[in-house]
Amino acid sequence: MPLVAGVDSSTQSCKVVILDLETGALVRHGRAPHPDSTEVHPDIWWSALSQAIEAAGGIHDVHGIAVAAQQHGMICLDEVGDVVRPAILWNDPRPARAAADLVADWGARETGRREWIRAVGLVPQPFHTVARLRWLAENETTNAARTAAVCLPHDWLTSRLLGSRKIAELVTDRSDASGTGYWSVLTGEYRMDLLSRALGHDAVVPSVLKPSQPAGPTPSGAVVGPGAGDNAATALGIGAGPGDVIISIGTSGVVSAVVDSPIADPSGEVIDAADATGRFLRMASTPIAAQVLDATASMLGVEHGEFSRLALSAPPGSDGLVLLPFFAKAANLSQLRASGVVHGLTEANATPAHIARAAVEGILCSLAENLEALMLHGAQPERLFLVGGAARSEAVRQIAPTVFGQPVVILGSEELGARGAARQAAWTLMSTPEPPAWRTAAQVVYGEVIPVIRARFADARSAFFDGTRRIVPS
Secondary structure (H helix, E strand, O other): OOEEEEEEEOOOEEEEEEEEOOOOOEEEEEEEEOOOOOEEOHHHHHHHHHHHHHHOOOOOOOOEEEEEEOOOOEEEEOOOOOEOOOEEOOOOOOOHHHHHHHHHOOOOHHHHHHHHHHHHOOOOOOOOHHHHHHHHHHHOHHHHHHOOEEEOHHHHHHHHHHOOOOHHHOEEEHHHHOOOOOEOOOOOOEOHHHHHHHHOOOOEOOEEEOOOOOOEEOOOOOEEOOOEEHHHHHHHHHOOOOOEEEEEEOOOEEEEEEEOOOOOOOOOOOEEEEOOOOOEEEEEEEOOOHHHHHHHHHHHOOOHHHHHHHHHHOOOOHHHOEEEOOOOOOOOHHHOOOOOEEEOOOOOOOOHHHHHHHHHHHHHHHHHHHHHHHHHOOOOOOEEEEEOHHHHOHHHHHHHHHHHOOOEEEEOOOOHHHHHHHHHHHHHHHOOOOOOOOOOOEEEEOOOOOHHHHHHHHHHHHHHEOOOOOEOOO
8 A cells, every 4th residue: 555644844743644645544643742932943843753753653664755834934054054043933023124124125115015016926024034034134144144045944844854955955835935025926936136135145045846746755765745835735635726715723823715826915914825736825814813712711711622612602792792812913014013802891791601702703703804805805715614723622613604604614634734745745656637636524514694793893803903904003
């Protein structure tokens, strides 16, 4: 039975799945934790991958392997391929000013935004690699000067699997490249002038492989796929196509729709990224998601199972109690001053059950606004897939249809990023026009649409935020 391996090196952990190449059936799996930080040395990721592979029984018998990983983590390498400094992760807000300055380099704010959209299809945000390079150049001049190459987490892990340390042999895929800010989703080409403008000098960047193009062999002979960013790998693991929308509730909340061609949103709220098949993902996100449920459960002094039971015991709309789930600074320019708000508290709704339900509804309403933003930019959702750690919550599953206004699909496989990487590995081995058609068990959850939930959330948000979702200055 031919086997393939998929890796998902996420913010919180590294997961490895070994699957049957022909059916996608799970054979074995392993996992290892990652530290909770906004900076991580890549060696820690490699150690976790090695531990996860060992926990999965090794990869000595696999024919192919591919890596999915958290996006936007900036890894700087010197001329001999050594890591210059710990990788700066997507959730580090320090490059906010650098992102604004990159826009200002083109002139007035609106002019700058238009020029960036024309150049690469996005407006720099703090999580984009180009903004992190500008921050590095301004704040760590020695490290910036040592930087001879720039890559992302999945690029670096792929190079380690290949046994290569040469910066000229770095490879990536179009999904991860499209989040750098110096690769154009509109043209499929690098804009090296923008990288040089940010860093202050030229640097080597990974070659961009096609969706099923092999990166090379491991020392043991397994074929390594091009890899992908986490959102693209999840979409591939689902088998999502046009008309499908993926609502991911993990460390961050991301709503993405599969589309055939990219557009450019001057507001920067909606981003088009390349996917792992040759199509595109139209995405909008909220910076913090599952942690809101974690924090609320901790505040109430209950475990997640009891938290879910409490939330489902309260009435829809929580009797007017609304929780705005902005518990941390966002990784974009428009929400840097945002913070959580409990609104509409009364004697009647001041109960653990109401608070639990308000937290779930708040997260889902925030994501529903992201879905609405995608629809305003041409997305036409026919199916909604609910994925991520919080999708395991029964309260999230049952309440989601009442907020989104249509049923949600829950897939039986939880490690969709790793599954997507494995599917890519299988595709690379098969050399077929499309990836293998693996089937995944699914559950459709229905619910009565309750518009008042969204309406109350919008009213509460408008009391604290202006029309562009920025916090109203005090």
